[in-house]
Amino acid sequence: MQRKLIFSIAILFALLPAGCATNPITGRQELMFFPEQHDVEIGRTYAPEIEKQMGGRIDDPALQNYIDSVGQRIARLSHRPDLPYHFIAVDHNSVNAFALPGGYVYITKGMLAKLNTEAQLAGILAHEITHIVARDSSAAMSRQIGINLVLSTITSEKTPQNARMVADITKQIMSLQYSRKDERQADLTGLSYMTEAGFNPYGMVQTMQILQAQQQIRPIEFFSTHPAPQSRIAYLTEEIHSKYYATVKLKVGTEQYRRNVLDHLSN
Numbered sequence: 001m002q003r004k005l006i007f008s009i010a011i012l013f014a015l016l017p018a019g020c021a022t023n024p025i026t027g028r029q030e031l032m033f034f035p036e037q038h039d040v041e042i043g044r045t046y047a048p049e050i051e052k053q054m055g056g057r058i059d060d061p062a063l064q065n066y067i068d069s070v071g072q073r074i075a076r077l078s079h080r081p082d083l084p085y086h087f088i089a090v091d092h093n094s095v096n097a098f099a100l101p102g103g104y105v106y107i108t109k110g111m112l113a114k115l116n117t118e119a120q121l122a123g124i125l126a127h128e129i130t131h132i133v134a135r136d137s138s139a140a141m142s143r144q145i146g147i148n149l150v151l152s153t154i155t156s157e158k159t160p161q162n163a164r165m166v167a168d169i170t171k172q173i174m175s176l177q178y179s180r181k182d183e184r185q186a187d188l189t190g191l192s193y194m195t196e197a198g199f200n201p202y203g204m205v206q207t208m209q210i211l212q213a214q215q216q217i218r219p220i221e222f223f224s225t226h227p228a229p230q231s232r233i234a235y236l237t238e239e240i241h242s243k244y245y246a247t248v249k250l251k252v253g254t255e256q257y258r259r260n261v262l263d264h265l266s267n
């Protein structure tokens with residue numbers, strides 16, 4: 001038992017070439033348990049299992065291209081524009097969106113059906129992009145799952161045992177919790193990204209309002225891991241009034257969203 005423990009500690013230290021990393025958004029040094037280049041490998045390892053557990057991709061290339069084009073437009077203006085971003089709509093009726101390290105963003109059919117405009121979609125994607133840029137999902141994995149466990153699955157061969165581990169860890173990834181500070185940063189930095197990309201920032205506020213109204217009928221997964229929507233609506237509105245008052249003419253995209261998403265979902 002003790003030998004096993006010493007062995008695990010030895011592995012942990014072997015995997016610790018960088019103890020700190022600079023958060024590209026705040027410029028501050030933050031404790032990080034694995035180097036940035038592992039983010040993409042982690043994303044690539046877990047993406048197929050996430051898709052499987054979320055009902056697979058929605059089988060509609062035109063819809064996928066549209067979601068991806070909105071996401072790419074924002075991601076290219078983020079603090080980490082060079083990651084290989086993927087924006088994927090999954091065939092699941094829950095109302096949810098989440099991010100994997102290395103550039104993978106998922107949004108469910110249930111969430112897409114609740115939105116009405118391109119700016120609202122941009123708000124959700126910009127929030128998730130910020131989690132990736134700030135490495136919130138990487139840090140949450142380090143803290144809540146154990147990074148040696150996560151990394152062991154990307155380095156070992158594709159055995160049935162490894163596949164089982166990936167499936168088990170995926171369940172934990174889907175319920176990762178971010179801190180309130182991380183969520184606030186994802187909202188506010190996401191707001192600046194979407195505005196810079198040309199989307200009306202009120203889209204993000206409306207998203208909160210739509211989901212808040214829905215939440216009163218049935219609990220929403222997206223909110224179980226996020227701060228109360230009332231406080232998010234308050235600080236987002238304040239931020240728009242103080243920084244983005246000249247952006248009211250930016251793109252809302254009601255017609256584009258109906259044609260590219262809602263019409264497709266009703267078919």
Ligand SMILES: [Zn+2]
Nearest residue numbers: 178183186226
């Ligand atoms: Zn979040």
